[in-house]
Amino acid sequence: MASLPPPSIERPSVRISTTSGRVELVAEDRADVDVRGDAEISRSGAATTITGDHRKLVISVPNGIDVIIGTTSGRVEVSGSVGAAAVTTDSGRISIDRATSVDARSTNGRIEIGHCGHQCCLRSENGAVAVGSCGSVDVATTTGRISLSDVRGAARANCANGRVEIEMATANDVTAETVTGRIEVSMPRGVRAFRADLADGPVQRPHDADCIVSTHSVTGRVDVANR
Amino acid sequence: MTTATSQACVGSVLFTDLVGFTEFNDAVGDARAVEVLDRQTQLAAAAVAGQPAARVVKELGDGLMLWFGDADIAVEAALQLLSSVESARQNEGFPLAIRMGVHHGEALTRGDDVVGSTINIGARVADLAGPGELLVSDAALDTMDASRRNELQCASVGPVRVKGVREPVWLQRVSR
Numbered sequence: 592m593a594s595l596p597p598p599s600i601e602r603p604s605v606r607i608s609t610t611s612g613r614v615e616l617v618a619e620d621r622a623d624v625d626v627r628g629d630a631e632i633s634r635s636g637a638a639t640t641i642t643g644d645h646r647k648l649v650i651s652v653p654n655g656i657d658v659i660i661g662t663t664s665g666r667v668e669v670s671g672s673v674g675a676a677a678v679t680t681d682s683g684r685i686s687i688d689r690a691t692s693v694d695a696r697s698t699n700g701r702i703e704i705g706h707c708g709h710q711c712c713l714r715s716e717n718g719a720v721a722v723g724s725c726g727s728v729d730v731a732t733t734t735g736r737i738s739l740s741d742v743r744g745a746a747r748a749n750c751a752n753g754r755v756e757i758e759m760a761t762a763n764d765v766t767a768e769t770v771t772g773r774i775e776v777s778m779p780r781g782v783r784a785f786r787a788d789l790a791d792g793p794v795q796r797p798h799d800a801d802c803i804v805s806t807h808s809v810t811g812r813v814d815v816a817n818r
Numbered sequence: 819m820t821t822a823t824s825q826a827c828v829g830s831v832l833f834t835d836l837v838g839f840t841e842f843n844d845a846v847g848d849a850r851a852v853e854v855l856d857r858q859t860q861l862a863a864a865a866v867a868g869q870p871a872a873r874v875v876k877e878l879g880d881g882l883m884l885w886f887g888d889a890d891i892a893v894e895a896a897l898q899l900l901s902s903v904e905s906a907r908q909n910e911g912f913p914l915a916i917r918m919g920v921h922h923g924e925a926l927t928r929g930d931d932v933v934g935s936t937i938n939i940g941a942r943v944a945d946l947a948g949p950g951e952l953l954v955s956d957a958a959l960d961t962m963d964a965s966r967r968n969e970l971q972c973a974s975v976g977p978v979r980v981k982g983v984r985e986p987v988w989l990q991r992v993s994r
Contacts, residue, residue: 608977608986659975661986677976677990679946694975696946712991714948731948733838749915749949751838768915769947770841772916792908809845809913 602637602674604657607650609643611664613683616650618671625651644789649726655691666700684718693725701735710744719753736772758818762801769808776804776815786815823928830892830922830958831937832884833944833982834862834899836914839880855880857912858903865899867942875932881944885932889922890966896920896952897994903948917951919944921987922958941989942980946989956988970994 605624607614612628624639626632629658630800633640641650641793647665660667662709664682672689679699682699691708701718704711722728727744730737736753739746747766748755755767755774762782767774768789778784785800789807796803806813836842836858845853857872862882871887872895886892889975896918906912921943923936939955947953953975959967971993977986 606977608979610979659974659976661979663979663981677974679976679978681979681981694973696948696975698945712948714946716945729948731837749839751839770838772846789907790913809842 602657603653603655604638604659604674605650605652606638607660607662608641609645609648609659609660609662609665612643612644613647613665614643614650614654614660614667615648616653616658616660616667617667617674618654618656618669618673619666621651621653623653624656637646640793649676651751711808765803765804765806767804767806769811771810772808773811774806774808774813776806777818778802778804778815780817782817784815784817819863823879824926824933826924828918828922828924830886830889830961831925831943832886832892832896832920833878833881834858834917834918835881835883835944835947837917837949838914842914843880854913854987857906858882861902861906862899863898865895865902865945869895875930876941882947883932883937883940889920889954890963892920893952893962893970893992894966896954897992898910900950900952907979911915912940915949917944917947917949919947920952920954920958923956924963935983937982939983942978942986943989944948946975946978950953953989954992956990959990959992 605684621798628785630641630643645795654672655674660678662680666683667678667685668689670707676690677694678685681697684700685695686703688705692710693707694712695702697713698716702713702720704722709726711725711728713720713730715735716731717734720730721738724741729747731749737748737750737755740758741760743761745763749768751770753772758777783801784804787794787805789805804815869891875883875885903916911957925932925934925936943953972990975989977988
């Protein structure tokens, strides 16, 4: 089975599961995994599995380790620099300082990503999503506002009822879709973006365009501009 | 517990949801919204047509619940439906994306309905999917034929805690 991106048992990884307790994970210059709080800990190969309950966990891990975290309602805070990060929560807020790739999903909690080096996949029903800088990005919310800065790969954003703001750092394709929310796309100076409406179907990039910005909103305003 | 009106069964549940349907309905009105629902139902019916032990159990607002005898059929139908909706979006102006979740386990039939923890977990799996995305639990993937499973692209999404369920449910984002 192919695995993309791979928080895997072969790479050093920490796999954390709690019901409702807050999870604070700190990546730092160290070789081992340290857990403060009541939890069951097991190890298999390079993977450390930590199972908590409703109480807070503070976990220190080596820089660059892959992290997989699942909780029902606790806040998840990842500081320092980790490898591939996958986080799910029902209603807790998710914040990740730095990661090579991110898959983060929340029903109601806000998601904040400082820097994601490569692929960034974010989902929230009602929470807002904010990304400081990233490679390619794929974000979907229902009512949460989407704010993406310093995007250096292809960007895709889907939001039913919230505002979408995308600030591109490079000439890559953008796809943004809302039902009622406003869409604002900002391209770097000098980039020639070809604008298309998603409702018109797929389009070919004209020879004189650097990228395609495909948008559609049923009732929301759409603005695409160079800065 | 099985009663005179319910029977134990094992299979896979697939939940679908049209992303942004409530807002779309509010923006365009009921008549256009019903057209979209009808088209989704047509596409889902086509995806399960001819498959053994596969059926649309019920409509749930803007989503559907489908039941399958095994996960191989469920995942195949889900990928086909995903492809059909994407094609409809590009070629016939279908306005919304679909998201889906699959889980596998024991359940109880109740008339034409299917109920139980497996169903509750399946609904939660779909809740976490994004537009044009299929999430499948490891419980479902583990029951699939190995050669079919190897044809899929799977990306770990991690453990999901479901209220009332003791063990975390591990999910994968699945595509062809």
